[in-house]
Amino acid sequence: MSPLQRLGRWIGNHLILAGGLLVLIYTFIPIAVVVLMSFNQPKSKLIYRFDSFTLQNWLHPCADPSMCHAVSRSIQIGLLATVAATILGTLMAFALVRHRFEGRSAANLVIFMPMASPEIVMGSSLLALFVASGFGGQLGFFTILIAHIMFCLSFVVVTVRARLAGLDNNLEQAAMDLYATESETFRRITLPLVFPGILGAALLSFSLSFDDFIITNLNAGNTTTFPMYVWGVAQRGVPMQVNVVGTLMFVVSIAIVLGVEINRRRQEKALV
Amino acid sequence: MTAVSAPTQTPTVQPARRAQRPKRKLTAYWLLLPGALWLGLFFVVPFYSLVATSLYDPQGSVLTGYDMTWAFSNYVDALQAYWRPLLRSLVYGGVATLICLVLGYVLAYAIAFKSGRWKSLMLVLVIAPFFTSFLVRTLSWKLLLSDDGFVVNTLQFLHILGENQRLLATPVAVVAGLVYNFLPFMVLPLFASIDKIDHRLIEAAGDLYSRPYVGFFKVTWPLSLPGVVSGTLLTFIPAVGDYINAELLGSPKQRMIGNTIQSLFTDANNYPAAGALSVILMVLILVLVLFYVRRAGTEDLL
Numbered sequence: 001m002s003p004l005q006r007l008g009r010w011i012g013n014h015l016i017l018a019g020g021l022l023v024l025i026y027t028f029i030p031i032a033v034v035v036l037m038s039f040n041q042p043k044s045k046l047i048y049r050f051d052s053f054t055l056q057n058w059l060h061p062c063a064d065p066s067m068c069h070a071v072s073r074s075i076q077i078g079l080l081a082t083v084a085a086t087i088l089g090t091l092m093a094f095a096l097v098r099h100r101f102e103g104r105s106a107a108n109l110v111i112f113m114p115m116a117s118p119e120i121v122m123g124s125s126l127l128a129l130f131v132a133s134g135f136g137g138q139l140g141f142f143t144i145l146i147a148h149i150m151f152c153l154s155f156v157v158v159t160v161r162a163r164l165a166g167l168d169n170n171l172e173q174a175a176m177d178l179y180a181t182e183s184e185t186f187r188r189i190t191l192p193l194v195f196p197g198i199l200g201a202a203l204l205s206f207s208l209s210f211d212d213f214i215i216t217n218l219n220a221g222n223t224t225t226f227p228m229y230v231w232g233v234a235q236r237g238v239p240m241q242v243n244v245v246g247t248l249m250f251v252v253s254i255a256i257v258l259g260v261e262i263n264r265r266r267q268e269k270a271l272v
Numbered sequence: 273m274t275a276v277s278a279p280t281q282t283p284t285v286q287p288a289r290r291a292q293r294p295k296r297k298l299t300a301y302w303l304l305l306p307g308a309l310w311l312g313l314f315f316v317v318p319f320y321s322l323v324a325t326s327l328y329d330p331q332g333s334v335l336t337g338y339d340m341t342w343a344f345s346n347y348v349d350a351l352q353a354y355w356r357p358l359l360r361s362l363v364y365g366g367v368a369t370l371i372c373l374v375l376g377y378v379l380a381y382a383i384a385f386k387s388g389r390w391k392s393l394m395l396v397l398v399i400a401p402f403f404t405s406f407l408v409r410t411l412s413w414k415l416l417l418s419d420d421g422f423v424v425n426t427l428q429f430l431h432i433l434g435e436n437q438r439l440l441a442t443p444v445a446v447v448a449g450l451v452y453n454f455l456p457f458m459v460l461p462l463f464a465s466i467d468k469i470d471h472r473l474i475e476a477a478g479d480l481y482s483r484p485y486v487g488f489f490k491v492t493w494p495l496s497l498p499g500v501v502s503g504t505l506l507t508f509i510p511a512v513g514d515y516i517n518a519e520l521l522g523s524p525k526q527r528m529i530g531n532t533i534q535s536l537f538t539d540a541n542n543y544p545a546a547g548a549l550s551v552i553l554m555v556l557i558l559v560l561v562l563f564y565v566r567r568a569g570t571e572d573l574l
Contacts, residue, residue: 008484013386020382023375024394027401027455033412034404049415088307099300107304110311116505118513118557120530124537124550125318128325131543150314153307211406213516214530218537230407234520238411246408253403257396 031250038243057240064239070229071245077141077225078209081148086202088149089156090194096157097164114154122151123218130219139221147215152205159204163197196264203256210249319554326547343544350548354532358552361529364443365512368450369458372507373500375451376458380499381492383459384466398459410449410520417445417521441523449517457506465499466492501568509557529553 041054062068096107114122126147130136135143171193175185213227220228230242325338326346332338351358383394401409417423417439427433439445469492477487493500515530529549536546 016378017382017386019378020386020394023379023455024397026375027398027452029416030409030412030452031401031404033415034408037412037415049418049421088310091303092307095300095303099297099303101297101300101304107308110308110316114311114315116509116561118509118530118553120513120515120533121322121550121554122315122318124533124546125322126314127537128321128543128547129314129318132321132324146314150310153311157307207403213407214513214534218534227405227407230405230411231516234407234411242408242411246404250400250404254400257400261392261396 034243034246034250037240038247040240040243042240057244061241061244063241066224067226067229067239067241067245070224070226073141073223074210074226077145077148078206080145081152081209082202082205084145084149085152085156085205086198089153089201090160090198092153092157093160093164097161111154111157114151115158119151119212119214120218123147123215126150126215127218139219140223143219143221144216144223144225147219148209148212151212151215152208155204155208156201159201160194160197163194163200167193196260199260203253207253322547322550324547325543326551328544328547330542330544332544338543346544346548347552350545350552353545354529354549357527357529357532358549358556360526361512361553362556364447364450364518364526364528365508368447368454368511369504369508371447371451372455372458373504376455376462376503377496377500380459380462380466383463384469385471395463398463399456402453402456406453407516407520410453410516413445413449413452414440414520417448440521441526443522443526445521446518446526446528449521450511450514453514453517454507454511457510458503461503461506462496462499465496469495497568501565505561505564509561512557513553 036050038057039053039055040050041052041056042049043051057063092107092111095101096104096111126143127139130139130143167190172185172189175189176182180188211227212225213231216225217228217231224232226245230238233239233242324340327340327342327344328338328346329341329343330346330349379398383391383398387394415421419438419440424433424439427439428435428437433439439448473495474487474491477491478484482490512528513530515528515534518526518528518531533546533549533553536542536549540546
């Protein structure tokens, strides 16, 4: 290898890593702004820039009570949608991985389509359905919940299915060989092994539901979720407490991801 | 049993299991039923309602009710009135997808091949920023790109931007927002594909005296094509339908089709036009996706 080539390869090696790190840093810039602005005391409600440091936003997160109502409504909807979507989606994933049946490809298509459709189209279709079936006046909590379960479902199926497909069948066979009944095998072998996938799917569902704006906004009526609250205040002056919620969302999800990872490593060590 | 089995079925079924088959088959339908019902009722049926809505008599209103008049003219009217935001959405979405592809490829490649033992940490870092609310993130871009902000000042100092030029309320800001918000949809599928590539193949290209960039375009790029296809689709589809970035970072001159559909539904209460536009958008995307997948598929074969 000539020195020139070696130099080229060295640059290639480190240039790509440096480029990757730059892209990564770029994705964190707005997060830094969110954290910074959560400590901001704005001079005017209409000018969105950092003026001076304060802890007031963190001490009084509910200075605007309607924001806290919106957050708690988002959490309620998120939890209910997560539970429903995770149960329905896990059942579907089991059917798709463990069973052969007619209409399989149709089922796969219907599960795939919500992930490949623009949200604005799904949102307006649902709205058209609700209005056509006479529920146009009752848009609110339940119509949002219905929509959220619908779009979380596919993501749950895909996540659990991936985990289930990667499972080692031999473990279940071994349990059966050792005279475990079908339900014992399921409870003590299959479920614990699939559980990380189910947990991941649930976390994904919650964050999808909590963060959804486009579908929710079309089907919400007068109900306000947190993203809709932010949308509203974006036109008329953003209270800095919005950034407190943003920072908290970031910190809590990082803590959950790290917790899951540490737990996994500990279990792996325990096995060795 | 064999007569109805799917062609993909694996032929090695133990004889003992075969007796259980009919029962297990029913189990599959029971497991599938609740979720399938939900998707059927709230995903498939709504499309029918949407198409029906798009053919309603445009003279009606939400209060008085709509008559079904098979008004196909709604489509012509909608296209004539709103072809600009529709075209703009496709262009913005396409440009954002291309930029995402470049940035995402560099990041995914670095994680797959250059990150060593930091691989799983870097993967977590890719999605970490996106745990914060979409809207709050986009608001911070509004701050970053504001007229006396750091980015504008730097660009003006470098004379890339003129004295009175701004970033906010320009197509640049909207596309930048789209790129940022949909980047993980590009990185994750790309990573999944690149990570699977056998590194020895790339080394073999080098051993056979191919220059690095030739090796890249002859080996790495073709092998990562599945990730490129799914990444570009997962980025392009939501980016075309998005209107949050256009609303928060743009001006009425950057309105995208999502803005139009949304305001036709909620502000103007013009359901037939909004329905027609939604159907047009969905059909356009389906056609583009089918065309693109077929194209990418054949290129893969060549």
